[in-house]
Amino acid sequence: MIGRQEADSIERRSGVSLWRQIADRILQAIATGDFAENTALPPEVALAERYGVNRHTVRSAISALVQEGVLRAEQGRGTFVLSRKLLSYPIGARTRFSAGLQGQTSERHIVLLSSSVEPASQRVAEGLGLARGAEVIRLETRGEADGRPVSRAAGWFDARRFAGIDKAMAETGSITASLARFGIDDYLRQSTVLSARHADAADLADLDLQPGAIVLVTVAVNVTPDGQPIQFSESRFPAERVELKLSVNN
Template identity: 40%
Template sequence: MTDLRPSADWLAVLAALTAEIREGVLTPGTRLATEPALMSRFGAGRHSVRRAIAALEAEGLVRTRQGSGTYVREAPVLNYRLSGRTRFSQNLLEQGREPSGRVLGVEDTAAPPGVAEALRLPPGEPVFRVRHLGLADGVPVDLSDACYPARRFPGMAEAWAGAGGASAVLAGYGITDYRRVSSTVLARLPSAEEARLLDQPAAQPVLVVRKVDADTAGVPIAFSETLWAGQRVQLLVDHATREESLHVDR
């Protein structure tokens, strides 16, 4: 029987398959449907299907195994070490990954009770809240909300403009070294907005790390909650020392 459906443009095939990969409908390691099946599904010619698959492969989303088929590529997992002097850029560079990121917003706000306690501030003390998206090789891996005491860091909103990250901003205030003094690790499902920013399905869990950083005198300088993309990141925890403690919520 002749298929009378109009032929789909290869870009339409590409867009549909890209969306299914990005949204987790086609998970890493999944084998794509055969050429005939894709042709039937999209009402497309063989040339259009092959061109769409070639584009997916060029973008690094799929890989073809000779004689086996085409599979959704499994991105290398980032091993992120939690230790006393964890630094995002250094962590990635040591694994041959390219670190980057962008500030999503900086606001002056009153410290919520938990944040005030962590930073040893009076309830409602002003803090700067910085929201930041971290990327590895251009792919989102973490979304963080960090709070800094406004009294200690005046003008921090301006300092973050064009800055190369937290370490660079803190160095501008004379803090060239600081340590993580506590971490709490848990898992949950992201909100729709969090999933969108991390470019992952909302049904896929994220790893959440709440931490406190302190200067060399032991005075807290930052409290943050960071969401890590669950399928892209593996957290490695150094054994706790006298100078730091780790709590894992199950």
Template identity: 65%
Template sequence: MIGTGLEREVTRRSGVALWRQIADQIRQAISSGALGADGRLPPELALSERFGVNRHTVRSAIAALVQEGVLRAEQGRGTFVETRRRLSYPIAARTRFSEGLEGQARDRHSILLSHAVGPASSRVSEALGLPQDAPVLRLETMGEADGRPVSRATSFFDASCFAGFENAFARTGSITAALWEFGVPDYVRRSTLVSARHADSADLADLRLSPGAIVLVTVAINETLGGSPLQFSETRFAADRVELSVSGRA
């Protein structure tokens, strides 16, 4: 008998594919500890009977979760819950990607996906203290830990002060190191807002997630030690891989 972690019925003609509904339930049940305590997922036949669907639909759900890293399939043995612990990422006065994951992953770095200069939106101009439509540099980056994508970020900087910043970041793989090259030896976090939502198409692709996956979202402003706005960013963390630890310590 399948445990109480899978209690909801799937809803047909809801606009959400049946395999996705099943994947969501399995993912949530594993996260809560209600499913997979012995490390093994129930057989496909048991899951198909539980949800009243064919085995192909269950296989699609399992395949998506294998791709996402929640499950692993072993030929001839079955499907198992991936036991890797979530990384704990600290949100504090000094928040740095590489330092935050120190001791949890051997290789930690960020990759530049794209960059562009354009007019600041009202949200970005307010965060950076710039006139609306002032030119800002937009960086799209991805953070990896031991070769596994864990975060996807969109960051904005004053283009008049940070012309060529994308080159320094691409070379160093670090916002902190790139800022050092631009004469900013240190900076602190002014504010962080945390929320959660379903991953959009770009995050699904770059973070190698399946549809329905949840991302933790931080919207942050970093500032110089003198209090001037420096960076405005929105970072999406794969919720199955990362937990956020909020601290007031510097």
């Protein structure tokens, strides 16, 4: 059963090439600990037999993972699993970007990519309690930890109330600090909706991902303690680098 199961799970003619499927299987085996970090993978011929494909197909999969920095192949010795940990990103009523990441990484910050003023779309207007088409400020940001992108977010603010928040963000590099300039010294996450999908072209570029990667997407509304909406945001996290830890009771 176990022996057959693996060969069975490779699907031909699915629109996903065999080498890509096998690369994903190897990633999964690493994630579950079946292939331990800093040890050698089974030799190519063994993997080929395990997955029921040709050795060259396995080599294509390994080649892709070497390209992605997951494996390192050494002629004559073997192919080794490099160590890489998931960043555990906390989400709760009072979570801020950098607060919960302390101790996990040595360096982390937010980069402001761009800002613009635009009319509110339907969902942004709803989230912020504004009329559709009302002017909102949009901040595009990227979160980085140890030099690698770990999040990509768009945040919308009421343009009348938060005029100049783009400048504050550029200067402080922090949403919390920027909001403090407008008299907001505490805010809560009112709602978060979470989904997952394949990374699109923008994700691939923004988060430095390979095609086929998965992103976690959160859509959230932040409010003042008395319930006034101040920020609507959509964030994307690369699933291969980040897991979201939900702290419900805080």
